[in-house]
Amino acid sequence: SRAQQRIARARPAAAAALALLALTAGCSGAREADPRPTIVVSVPPQAWLVERLVGDAAEIVVMIPPGASPATFEPELGQLRALSRASLYVKVGHPHFPFEATSIDRLLAVHPELRVIDLSLGEGSADHDPHLWLSPARVAAMIEPLAEALKTAVPDAADELPARSDALRRDVAATDAALRSVLASARGKSFLSVHAAWGHLAADYGLIQIAVEQDNKAPDPHRLAELIDRARALGIAVVFAQPQFDPASAELIAAELGARVEWIDPLARDWADNLVRVAKQLAAATRETAAQPDRAVDR
Structure with missing residues (x-):
């Protein structure tokens, strides 16, 4: 009947309203x-x-959840609530990080009282790679300003921050040493990544990243053909993809190679x-590309 159809159509809206009400109540209690x-x-x-x-x-609270793409994700209700009660927001801060440019900056403008720390530390004006956290050297430089901001934002942790900062520096240094050891055999070698995420890591440890996309844009057919020819000439055996993105382009390039x-x-x-x-995967991939010439890297 028409009445039954109207009820059926109303159910999704009613369910959504009830879910929102439950979420609000749950959040308040939490x-x-x-x-x-x-x-x-x-x-x-x-x-x-x-x-x-x-x-x-x-x-x-993390604004970009596991599996979400920084290029397309928009904050959800729970994250917006967290932002409204936050005592500190930790930004990537790089001008080419799309999520902050399209979503976070306008949200922070609505919360001028919220303290923000920019972990780009002023880097990025001449560099299009926003993945600064993939460089242990840069992460080591982030520790002191981040700890200083947390001293005010989390007063109960203030007394332990010096010791925790020292421990974190040691762990970052140990990670750097591990990467230098694992990637020693890969210096001067190239690897192919669909997304241009690994430029800082590659530069730090003497690798050469060949990125298919630039500024989150797919290449035109002419440039793609050039990239495939270059990768074939180097004997590239692995195409690296990022789990937040559709694997179709990676699979297409891999099939060509x-x-x-x-x-x-x-x-x-x-x-x-x-x-x-990741370092172990990169090192293994470069060992498979036996046709690659060694290249001097001044680092």
Whole structure:
């Protein structure tokens, strides 16, 4: 009947309204039970850094959840609520980081009272790669200003911050040493990545990143053909893709090269372990490309 059809059409809207009401009530209760300050960060590796510095003294909210693309993701209701109660926002801060440019900056303008720390530390005007956290040297430089900001934002952690900062510096240095060891055999070698996420890591450890996309844009057919010819000449055996994006382009290029697709994630939360995993994948891939000439790298 028409009445039954109207009821059926109304159900999704009613369900959505009830879900929103439940979420609001749940959030309110959770905040009453959890008086800790809220720290909001843009990407999961920043959450790892904050957690290493303050432990469980703060609620840490990540704006870009696992699996989401920084190029297309828009904050959801729970994240907007977290932003409204936050005592500190930790930005990537790079002008070419699309998520902050399209979503976060306008949201922060609505919350002028919210303290913001920019972890680009002024870098980025002449560099189009926003993935600064993939460079251990840059992460080491982030620790002191981040700890200083957290001293005010999370007062209960202030006394432990010096010791935690020292421990974090040691772990970052150990990660750097591990990457230098793992990637020693890959110096001067090229690897092919669909997304231009690994430029800082490549530069730090003497590798050459060949990126298919530039500024989150796919290449035109002429440039793509040139890239495939270059990769074929180098004997590239692995095409690296990022799990936040559609694998179709990586699979297409791999098929053209007779190569395989492997996944490396620049947004993984377990920063240190992830970089070592990625380094091992890069080193293994360059060992397979036996046709590659060695190139001198001045670093």
